[in-house]
Amino acid sequence: MATQKHGFNLTALTAEKNPHLKRNSIFKQITEDDVAFFKSILPQDCVLETSRVPEDVFLNFTADWYNLYRSSSQVVLLPRTTDHVSQLLRYCNEQRIAVTPQSGNTSASGGSVPVFDEIIISTKHMITIRTFDPLSGALVCDAGCNLEVLDAHLDAEGYQIPLDLPSKHLCRIGGNVSTNAGGIRMMRFGNLHGSVLGLEVVLPDGTILDNLNTNRKDNTGYHLKNLFIGSEGTLGFITGVSILAVRKRPVINVMILALPSFPSVVQAYAHAKRDLSEIIAAFEVMDQDSVLCVKNARAQWPEGEPLPVDDSAAFYCIVETAGSVREHDNELYIYLVYVIDAGTLRISINYLQKVDRFISKLKGEGVITDGSIARSKDRVSTSEHIGPLSSSAFPSIIASDLLSSTQIKSFWSWRERLPGTIVSTAPTTIHFDISMPLPILYTVVEDTRAWLREKGWLGTEILAVYGYGHVGDGNLHLTIPAARDEEWLRKALDDFVYEWTVQRNGSISAEHGLGFMKAPYLSHAKPPLVIDTMFRIKALFDPNGIMNPYKVLPSED
């Protein structure tokens, strides 16, 4: 039996870990007849039964990536078409069979794995790219298309998906839309409410809500699609997505900056927003422990590659710029400025590079202590190549111009490998995804650390406290590996962190959604009337409550 995940014991069944939670008895338990019906609709290999497939295959669907949730589902269905989904849902709705929609199963809030024995309907076999318009950028595809595959497909056309997550190799666009995923490029391209043009959704009764608009603008009635964006599979099953892809910017610079304090991070961010405004594509932060975690595990790429800046700093930022014109954002050029000043023509000679100038300024003001730009194989430290023109500076700068995508990938690996690395350091990980006004964003890490120390848990129950995330969106991932998978500990931390967050007008789920993990805390996030309205929306779309039960909305008991 496959009892391991990330090198640790497989988590217990969710139902066992939550004995207080009762299976809703309205839901039918699957019978042979049901399975026979599913087989009458789907090709044979699209109905997976726990009794007939190897356990590790089945666990890909019934256990989550974080090793926090596991269901006792008996059946996984892999429809190929919208019509399949429609027939399956109609049947399940009539039969009161509870359903969990699943795409890449990377949900960070336990949304994608059933709680009890709900059947899983996965988009894994719905992977057709339907249409792409290279002039407008409108892409229409099946919900099961993998994010990285879509990006590669668009790359050939000079476009990219306006979304980038460290889980991109696993997650699928239907899952991204259902979670209103944020990720690394949100600060540049905005959220999915802005970029999704239309959706095709199968409602629980099997009817197909066809809203697959491809026009950039369409103000004809209520914007129903937005209700499904971020509703985590509780209102309907997304089968098709129309999304506005964005032009790929060919000129990329990735900087790693070393900073002495979080206030410096805030300052660097304010500078970046002002000075790099239209080319800034990402602004991420990691605290020192996070970086050391990757370093110690040799998880960066290439394995063991040294951090390109001083690794004793308190904070690190990864800043990416992406622009359209090589000369402006990347290449070195020398320029002569003609200024007419009080009637005199003055000519000054200088060289300029937006990104260099940015780093040079930060360094001059003491905001950063070190910085490195990925465009060459060599480490190009700011102290070497930023400054006024001097002939000796030339050769190294020119060399640095040989843009190296290897180096860029390497720089990003420090951030992208981080979540996986943390999870593989401990039997279980308790993680939070909060947003907060930027100046106090990191305080939650410090206060949680202090509180854990006070409780005597740091170094015993709790192995470490990491803080990293999307500064550009005021979004921090507080990630806490623990020695044992204990519900009381998780609960104590949840209570502390959510209370802390709510008191400061933060959001208790910035991008991961509520799923199963945070559903009980909805009342911390929203006032009663808002929650009541959500229940009414749920009842309107899913009167039998078969769609992803026990998720998002708190259970009423």
Add this chain to the structure above:
Amino acid sequence: MATQKHGFNLTALTAEKNPHLKRNSIFKQITEDDVAFFKSILPQDCVLETSRVPEDVFLNFTADWYNLYRSSSQVVLLPRTTDHVSQLLRYCNEQRIAVTPQSGNTSASGGSVPVFDEIIISTKHMITIRTFDPLSGALVCDAGCNLEVLDAHLDAEGYQIPLDLPSKHLCRIGGNVSTNAGGIRMMRFGNLHGSVLGLEVVLPDGTILDNLNTNRKDNTGYHLKNLFIGSEGTLGFITGVSILAVRKRPVINVMILALPSFPSVVQAYAHAKRDLSEIIAAFEVMDQDSVLCVKNARAQWPEGEPLPVDDSAAFYCIVETAGSVREHDNELYIYLVYVIDAGTLRISINYLQKVDRFISKLKGEGVITDGSIARSKDRVSTSEHIGPLSSSAFPSIIASDLLSSTQIKSFWSWRERLPGTIVSTAPTTIHFDISMPLPILYTVVEDTRAWLREKGWLGTEILAVYGYGHVGDGNLHLTIPAARDEEWLRKALDDFVYEWTVQRNGSISAEHGLGFMKAPYLSHAKPPLVIDTMFRIKALFDPNGIMNPYKVLPSED
């Protein structure tokens, strides 16, 4: 009596123009008691009665900007607070008094003016800017804040609202959100679904849905706010708006391009998206008749100022770029490029300016016939200043560097004054707001013109056919001034244009909403299940149907 609007006769009452339409008898007719109640809630000067205020004051609320709709409302209420709105709506809901929410009353689809005698609740006195966070850009304000005033307020902080409409001096943010307004900068900043962070909404029963989130990310439950964005006052009354302002880009270039054909417009747009991608802020088109309409009316600013390019071209585009670094996007600089080519260091000298280079390329490829950039008071024709370095070219280029906001304002006036100018050329104007794949976007103008000619109406009933709009969003305003305000003519044109649009997968309302004007055509825009779902959403929020009746959803008779 004030019987004139834009210099023409005031339109007849909407009820008279639509004799087939019956007032819903469920709605109570206002009594003295109702007025007394309103006066018990609001300050005296916040209850306007038709019998007590000058007619032209009242007409500001009961007649629309386009002179197409007029109501027989007896009362206009001007609440000052959210609590006022709550008390008013609770009462109206109990009493079955129908209500039309109104902000700037610039609706282009008859959404903001009642159809019969509905009372008007205006946001005009709700104008407090509640909070602004200069680090994150989150602005929270009352729904009645005027768009231009908000922009001016943010300007001091280096920010701007991610929205810009030619009606900005009149419209109010609550109206913008309620219509999901698009406008001139949407191609740069995306739509309001992306940039609105939260809303405060009074539901018809008077309860206050407080969703005034200021965090950039918040995935805690269903995204209810998006239901109100674009629902045109039919689901609730927006009292507060939280929106993400964007950094002001200090370096602005505005180009007017002259183009020989619409395919050239498409080519120019494709070039712009690729070459100017991150600094492009707007891309508008006007056909020749549109430009001549402004010219003949001397409506441009300053009055009578000549068009800065050849005015015999078939099409004109106004393209704006906005960047953060002056040297990159605006100033002239001379640069030396060092390239290591097969071991040899080659140095080339050139000068470069992103926008100049863009125009030069378009000109070289014959995409444009003329072009002018607003940064100086002089006309700077592309033929004069774009090209390889020559000493004689210098002085004029340097002069052109003195960025002139006067010139920019003047360039934009050709586009911004256009809607108003057209409306003032004829007793009535029939207008359409469609979106469509770009290559065929202008065909609707040509086909409509041909069809009108065939019918024998062009030059008789119909005075002209103008096409202009937001190329960057595939959105065209087809605007047709007519000699008389005839319902049969309007209906014939509606049928032709909507049919044409739907056959080509376009949207019959890109940004103006459905309002009263296009509600009957919803079935052209959306499949039955989608419409049915909209009716269910309406019933859920507004079971008595008091909110802006006869709008958005087709009347059921």
